[in-house]
Amino acid sequence: MRTEEECLGCFLRQALATARLAGADEEGQARVVTEIERLLPQLDLTSSPPENAVAVYGKIAEISGVPDPFAEVKARSTRFALGLRDEVRARISGSGDPFYAAIRYAIAANIIDYGIQRPFDALYTLQTCLDQQLALDEYERFRAAITRSAGARVLYLADNCGEIVFDGLLVEQLQRLGCRVTMAVRGEAILNDATIEDASACGLDSRCPVIGSGIGCPGTPLAKCSEELRQAFAQAEVIVSKGQGNYETLSAVASPLFFLLTVKCPVVASRISTEHGLDPERITGRGEMILLQG
Numbered sequence: 001m002r003t004e005e006e007c008l009g010c011f012l013r014q015a016l017a018t019a020r021l022a023g024a025d026e027e028g029q030a031r032v033v034t035e036i037e038r039l040l041p042q043l044d045l046t047s048s049p050p051e052n053a054v055a056v057y058g059k060i061a062e063i064s065g066v067p068d069p070f071a072e073v074k075a076r077s078t079r080f081a082l083g084l085r086d087e088v089r090a091r092i093s094g095s096g097d098p099f100y101a102a103i104r105y106a107i108a109a110n111i112i113d114y115g116i117q118r119p120f121d122a123l124y125t126l127q128t129c130l131d132q133q134l135a136l137d138e139y140e141r142f143r144a145a146i147t148r149s150a151g152a153r154v155l156y157l158a159d160n161c162g163e164i165v166f167d168g169l170l171v172e173q174l175q176r177l178g179c180r181v182t183m184a185v186r187g188e189a190i191l192n193d194a195t196i197e198d199a200s201a202c203g204l205d206s207r208c209p210v211i212g213s214g215i216g217c218p219g220t221p222l223a224k225c226s227e228e229l230r231q232a233f234a235q236a237e238v239i240v241s242k243g244q245g246n247y248e249t250l251s252a253v254a255s256p257l258f259f260l261l262t263v264k265c266p267v268v269a270s271r272i273s274t275e276h277g278l279d280p281e282r283i284t285g286r287g288e289m290i291l292l293q294g
Helices: 005-021 026-042 049-064 071-093 098-111 122-131 139-147 163-176 196-201 227-235 243-250 266-275
Strands: 153-157 180-185 210-212 238-242 257-263 288-293
Touching: 005 026, 005 049, 005 266, 026 049, 049 243, 071 098, 071 122, 071 163, 071 196, 098 122, 098 139, 098 163, 098 257, 098 288, 139 238, 139 257, 139 288, 153 163, 153 227, 163 180, 163 238, 180 196, 180 227, 196 210, 210 227, 238 243, 243 257, 243 266, 257 266, 266 288
Parallel strands: 153 180, 153 238, 180 210, 238 257
Antiparallel strands: 257 288
């Protein structure tokens, strides 16, 4: 998915918010904004927004001197999610279809995203997700793909901190169905995306193997990822892709992909609506939940 003109304004808003998060004073914030304004015309618009975000956030880190301004945000998200995990696990177990319930919680948790700079109520979204219809729901195709062969190899491409706690609950259900799951996270810190250290803090590395992408990109541009991830991707019988960043980098890839996300951006909403011939009022980027086969 290419970078649209609307994405450039979003990068600028993210830059200012990140500079503030990094503790920059007004002069530092102004410098960050000025430098990002100079950088934007140099970005390759044929590349995906997550790929261009690498340069944007690299510049912010260089100017601010803070390599991971989202560190506390990530830790807070993890504490929030861990505080809900037992309750959500019990709700999943008590549902009529625990696998489907776990999927819905995992999708709803994708609302925990500090890169979008829009106010969403994560707690409300999680509390009500079983009562909300998915805007696109290809669950039957997903279940069929998962159960097509015994011991299916599943690569689970994770996204954000906090969210990965609920991904872990879906991994539990996948394993109950006999799947062999490997989870992939970011290779370096960027935004509030999860790294191997963040997965370990949630105990996910004791649930399944966890590998890094090899890069600090808030998506999965395969050509730039580690050989380990590319091999896992090629060998997987089913690939679970969480979040907008992974959708933006993988939507054109021909693989056994299923995209699980909440849509929080009008550009992504328009892309999904156009690709699937949907009424644009159905998916607008206001947090609609999606389960979509690639």
